[in-house]
Amino acid sequence: MASASAFAQHYVECDNCEKNSAQFVCKTCSGHLCEECKIDHENRKLTKNHEITAFKTDKEELLGLLxxxxxxxxxxxxxxGPCKKPVCTDCIVSSHNGHKIKTLLTAYEEIRDSLKRTIEVIECTFLPKYCELLRSEDQKDLELRNQANKIEKEIKTYTQNVVGRVMEISKHAIEKLRMEEENGRQELQKSKTELSERMNILQQTRDMLSATLEAKPDISYFKPVDVSFLTEINALPIQTYYQLDKFKPGDIGQMIKDNFGIFAKLRSSRTLCDRSERRSSERWDSQASSNSLMKKIFASPNRKGRFDDRYN
Structure with missing residues (x-):
């Protein structure tokens, strides 16, 4: 595995030639130097007394280059502290005089410790709790699907019962129809029987009279024939017509809809987190504001002494 120094040299270029990777740093002018430029830096009259050390990625040492x-x-x-920003000595004199000042290293260590505590809260409190909540959501999702499946079966069973009841009503309606039909046919049968009896009387009378007419006249020929019944027969029976009322369907669809039952409706309820969770949230809120200070310490647009974000 590559060392931290090799890692830094691979990504930080020499500030002098801007071609080779930096292997050294001048603490006096905060410049990164490669091997060749380091030698040239040491040989120049203006910079030969500068303090040059090997380039390292120790963050505490890098603070001195900002x-x-x-x-x-x-x-x-x-x-x-009040302005929440890193400053130089000139800044203190010009615009931060009287403010609560601490060393940059102290601020760095405080923010570093705050970040560590935040990471600990996330790893030990929030992440386990959210994993537990996620498992709970999965379980609730399964329970909700099971509830829906159970209710669906109940609806289907109830629907079958309703259909069965409707079929019973339909069967009863058909039986009633056939009974009414049978009553009408019985009345028609009585009328047909009465008409048939009268027709038989008429036919018998006709045959008797025809026989008398065709026979040889004798003394019986002059005997009067009783046809008084023809007066009654001449009064034709009153005709009765039978008709079944047409079937008029009721609005059973709307009636079933209104009385089918109460449809399932999703309800929700919320539970508050316990006190320990609220205390964790409060600790998180108190630390969150200080976490953003880390970037402010290293947010310097000056190329000289820059701190690469890759080493945050």
Whole structure:
């Protein structure tokens, strides 16, 4: 595995030639130097007394390379608490006089410790709890689907019962129809029987009279024939017509809809987190504001002494 120094050299280029990877750093002018430029730096009259060390990625050491964005020749040495920003000595005199000041390293360590505590809260409190909540949501999702499946079966069973009841009503309606039909046919049969009896009488009378007419006249021929019944027969029976009322369907669809039952409706309820969870949230809120200060410490637009975000 590559060392931290090799890792830094691979990604940070020499500030002088801007071609080779940096292997050294000048603490005096905060410049990154490759091997060749280091030798040249040491041989120049203006820079031969500069303090040059091997380039490392120790964050505490890198703090000493940061320069003020307002006073480019000044290094960031302190941190202003009220303004929540790193400052140089000129900044303190010009605009931060009287403010609560701490060393940049102290501020860095405080923010580092705050970040560690935040990570601990996330890993030990929030993530386990959210994993538990996610498992709970999966279980509730399964229970909800099971509830829906159970209700669906109940609806289908109830529907079959309703259909069965409707079929019973239909069967009863058909039986009633046939009974009414049978009553009408019985009345028609009585009428047909009465008409048939009268027709038989008429036919018998006709045959008797025809026989008398065709026979040889004798003394019986002159005997009067009783046809008084023809007066009664001449009064034709009153005709009775039978007709079944047409079937008029009721609005059973709307009636079933209104009386089918109460449809299932989704209801929800919420539960509050317990006190320990609320305390964790409060600790998180108190630390969240300080976490953003880390970027402010290293947010310097000056190329000289920059701190690569890759090493945050």
């Amino acid at each position: 320069h003020c964005s307002e006073h480019n020749t000044k290094k960031l040495e302190c941190f202003c």
